[in-house]
Amino acid sequence: MLSTPTNKLLVLLLVMLTLLAAATSADEKQLSVYAPVATYALPIQERSGHEYVGLLELLEPLGRVSSEASTGRWRIRFNAIDAEFAPGKTRARVQGRVTDLTAPFLVENGRGLVSVASLGTLLPRFLGSAVSFHESARRLFIGNVAIRPSLQLVTEPQPHLVVSFGAAVNPTISTEPGKLRMLFKHDPVVGPETSTVSFDSKVITEASFSETNGVAELDIAAAIPLIASFNNNARTITISAAPSVASGNAAGQPAQAAAGTSVAAGTSGAAPPAAGNPTLTAPVPSAPAAVQQNVNRLLAVVDPAHGGDERGAALADNLAEKDVTLGFGRLLRHELEVRGFAVLLLRDGDNALGTDQRAGAANAAHAIVYISLHAVSQGTGAGVYTALLPVTGPNNGTFRAWNSAQASVLSVSRTVESAVASELGKKQFQVREEAASLRPLNNVAMPAIAVELAPGPNGLADLTSASYQQKAAAAIADGINSVRDRLVTQP
Ligand SMILES: [Zn+2]
Numbered sequence: 499m500l501s502t503p504t505n506k507l508l509v510l511l512l513v514m515l516t517l518l519a520a521a522t523s524a525d526e527k528q529l530s531v532y533a534p535v536a537t538y539a540l541p542i543q544e545r546s547g548h549e550y551v552g553l554l555e556l557l558e559p560l561g562r563v564s565s566e567a568s569t570g571r572w573r574i575r576f577n578a579i580d581a582e583f584a585p586g587k588t589r590a591r592v593q594g595r596v597t598d599l600t601a602p603f604l605v606e607n608g609r610g611l612v613s614v615a616s617l618g619t620l621l622p623r624f625l626g627s628a629v630s631f632h633e634s635a636r637r638l639f640i641g642n643v644a645i646r647p648s649l650q651l652v653t654e655p656q657p658h659l660v661v662s663f664g665a666a667v668n669p670t671i672s673t674e675p676g677k678l679r680m681l682f683k684h685d686p687v688v689g690p691e692t693s694t695v696s697f698d699s700k701v702i703t704e705a706s707f708s709e710t711n712g713v714a715e716l717d718i719a720a721a722i723p724l725i726a727s728f729n730n731n732a733r734t735i736t737i738s739a740a741p742s743v744a745s746g747n748a749a750g751q752p753a754q755a756a757a758g759t760s761v762a763a764g765t766s767g768a769a770p771p772a773a774g775n776p777t778l779t780a781p782v783p784s785a786p787a788a789v790q791q792n793v794n795r796l797l798a799v800v801d802p803a804h805g806g807d808e809r810g811a812a813l814a815d816n817l818a819e820k821d822v823t824l825g826f827g828r829l830l831r832h833e834l835e836v837r838g839f840a841v842l843l844l845r846d847g848d849n850a851l852g853t854d855q856r857a858g859a860a861n862a863a864h865a866i867v868y869i870s871l872h873a874v875s876q877g878t879g880a881g882v883y884t885a886l887l888p889v890t891g892p893n894n895g896t897f898r899a900w901n902s903a904q905a906s907v908l909s910v911s912r913t914v915e916s917a918v919a920s921e922l923g924k925k926q927f928q929v930r931e932e933a934a935s936l937r938p939l940n941n942v943a944m945p946a947i948a949v950e951l952a953p954g955p956n957g958l959a960d961l962t963s964a965s966y967q968q969k970a971a972a973a974i975a976d977g978i979n980s981v982r983d984r985l986v987t988q989p
Contacts, residue, residue: 530712806850879928918977
C-alpha cells in the first residue's frame with residue numbers, strides 16, 4: 499500500500515506515534531546480549547538503587563531453561579546446570595557452588611531478578627568462561643562474537659576512511675556539523691585498540707569509540723560534510739566527502755560549497771541492511787559513492803517495499819504486503835535479467851529497511867532506474883507512480899537537495915511510468931498513472947517509479963499467484979526495456 503496524500507494524516511499520526519515510542523525506548527535502560535545464537539536486549543529494572551534483570555529471560559534465548567518458585571527458594575535449570583537462589587539473599591548456589599551476588603536476589607510475580615553487576619561472575623557459571631561483560635555500558639558478549647573494526651585512512655585520490663569490520667554490520671548513521679555518527683544497536687562492535695584514533699589529515703581528523711546503555715557508537719570527526727557507503731556485503735563502511743550539492747538542486751540556486759557546517763545530503767540512510775543484502779547480481783562500484791561519477795549501464799534497482807516489523811498493509815488475514823512485494827520483486831529481478839539488465843534487489847529477505855536507506859543504497863549504486871514495489875487489496879490492476887515534488891520549500895542547503903534529488907530526472911521518470919503503464923495495459927491490467935508524494939521516490943537521484951499491484955480477475959488470490967505476479971513483472975520489465983535508450987543517455 500502506498501502512503502499517498504489520501505492517507506497522509508494516518509501516516510503523520512503513525513510517524514508521531516513512532517517518534518513517541520522511540521523517545522520512550524531511548525530513555526529506557528537496557529542490557530544488550532550478543533551471542534552466536536542470538537542478539538537481544540532486555541529491559542533493566544531498578545530496585546533500591548540497584549539495576550536488575552530477569553535471569554530466566556536472560557538465559558532463555560541461549561538454551562533450554564526452566565524455573566520454579568517455592569517458599570524461600572527460587573530454582574532455575576539451564577541446560578544441565580541447576581541453580582538455587584533465595585529471595586532477599588546475596589548468596590546463591592550454581593551447580594552446588596556458592597556464588598556471591600552484588601545485591602539481594604529478588605522474586606517478583608515468580609520472576610527471579612539478579613543484579614546486573616552480578617552477571618560478570620554469575621553467568622560464566624552457567625555458560626562457561628567465554629563471557630565478556632562491559633558492565634558500565636551494559637553490553638554482554640557470549641563466546642567469540644565481538645567485532646573489532648580496523649580503520650585505515652586513504653589519502654589518494656580523495657581522502658576517505660575505510661572502516662573494516664570483518665562481519666556484516668548495520669549501524670544507524672547520522673551526521674551533524676563536523677561529525678558522522680554510527681550507532682550500533684544490534685552489532686557486537688567493540689572499540690578499536692584505543693578509544694580515540696587520530697589521523698594525520700586535515701580533512702578526516704579523528705575517530706572515537708564509546709558505548710553506553712547497550713549501544714556502541716563510532717564517531718568520525720572531519721572538517722567537511724561526510725557520507726558513508728557500504729561495501730563488501732556491509733563488512734566495510736567507507737566514509738568520504740559528501741558530494742557537492744550542485745546537481746539535484748531543483749530551483750537553480752547556487753550550490754553551497756561544502757563547508758564544515760553543512761550536513762551531508764542523505765547520509766542519514768546510506769546503510770544497506772545486514773549480511774547478504776542488498777543482493778547484487780552485477781558488479782557495483784567498490785569505490786566510495788561520492789567519487790564514483792558514472793552511472794552503471796543497465797543496472798536497475800528493484801525495491802520491495804516494507805519488510806521486517808514493518809509489514810505494510812494486511813492484504814488478507816495471513817497475508818502481509820511485505821511478503822507479496824518480496825516475491826514480486828524476485829520475479830521482476832528475473833524478468834529484467836532476461837532482458838539484459840543487471841539488478842540490485844534492495845532486500846532479498848524479510849528485513850527492515852528505512853526509506854532513507856533504500857534511497858541511499860539506490861543512489862550509491864548509480865543505477866539507471868529505480869522501481870519500488872507495493873501491493874494493495876483494494877481495486878484492480880496496477881497503479882504506476884512517479885514522485886510528486888514539493889513546489890517550493892525553504893532553502894536549507896543540502897537537505898533540500900536530498901528531498902528533491904528526483905527533480906532533475908523527473909521527466910525521464912514520467913517516460914518510464916508511461917511505458918510501464920502501456921505494457922501493463924497490453925497485458926489487460928487496469929492501470930492508473932499518478933504522481934504521489936511517496937518516499938523514497940523524492941530522494942532517488944535516478945529515474946524512479948513505484949508500482950502498486952492490485953488484485954486481478956481472480957480477486958485476492960491473484961496477489962499470491964506467481965503467474966499473475968509474473969505477468970505484471972514481465973510488463974514492467976518490457977516497459978523499462980522499451981525506454982532503455984532514454985535511461986542510458988540521461989544526464
Ligand atoms: Zn505499501
